[in-house]
Amino acid sequence: KAGVTQTPRYLIKTRGQQVTLSCSPISGHRSVSWYQQTPGQGLQFLFEYFSETQRNKGNFPGRFSGRQFSNSRSEMNVSTLELGDSALYLCASSSGPAGSTEAFFGQGTRLTVV
C-alpha cells in the first residue's frame, strides 16, 4: 500500500508569491490534515478535510487555504508569501477524523521564502 505522498519535496519562493502544495493520502483514507512545523513554534495544526469538507481550522490567517478533491487528494495554498511562512509543511491521512484514528504522515514539503 503506497504511503502518503507530498509534492513537491522542496520549494523556494519569493515574498509576495503564492504557492500550492499537494498531498495524496493512503488509498481509502478520507481524512487529510495539514500542519506547519517551524523551529520556533514546533508543529501547528492548519486545517483538516474529511470527504471534501473542511472540518476544522487552526489559527492561521486567511492567506492559508486548502481543499480536498473527490479522490481525497488535498491541496494547500498560501498566497502573498511572507518570510515567516518558511517551514516544513506536513500532511497526514487517516481513515477517520484527524486524531481519532492512527495518522500516517507524508515526508513533508520544505518551503523557503526569500
Add this chain to the structure above:
Amino acid sequence: KNEVEQSPQNLTAQEGEFITINCSYSVGISALHWLQQHPGGGIVSLFMLSSGKKKHGRLIATINIQEKHSSLHITASHPRDSAVYICAVRSLQGGSEKLVFGKGTKLTVNP
C-alpha cells in the same frame, strides 16, 4: 503556558538504558498520540491512546486521564531510537477539534 508540555526537552542516554518521556496537558482530550520524527522530517505515529497502556516492541505508552498525563517508555534503548518524540492531543476548542502538539523531546542514544 502551552496546552501540551513535554519533559525533558533534551535527553541523552547510553545504549541499553530505560528511557521515560513525559507529557502533561491542560485541556480535555479525546485522544493522545505519540509521534517519532527523525532528522529529515519524516514523522511516524507510534501510539494513539485514550486510556490505559499500549505496548509495541520495546516501546510502552501509558495515559492517566484523571491526572492529564502520559508517558512514553523505551526499554533497552538503542542508537536507532535517537529522534524527536512528540506528544499530541486531540482536543475540542471553540467548537473545533484539532491536534495540539508538544514541543518535542530530542533523544540521543549513544553506543
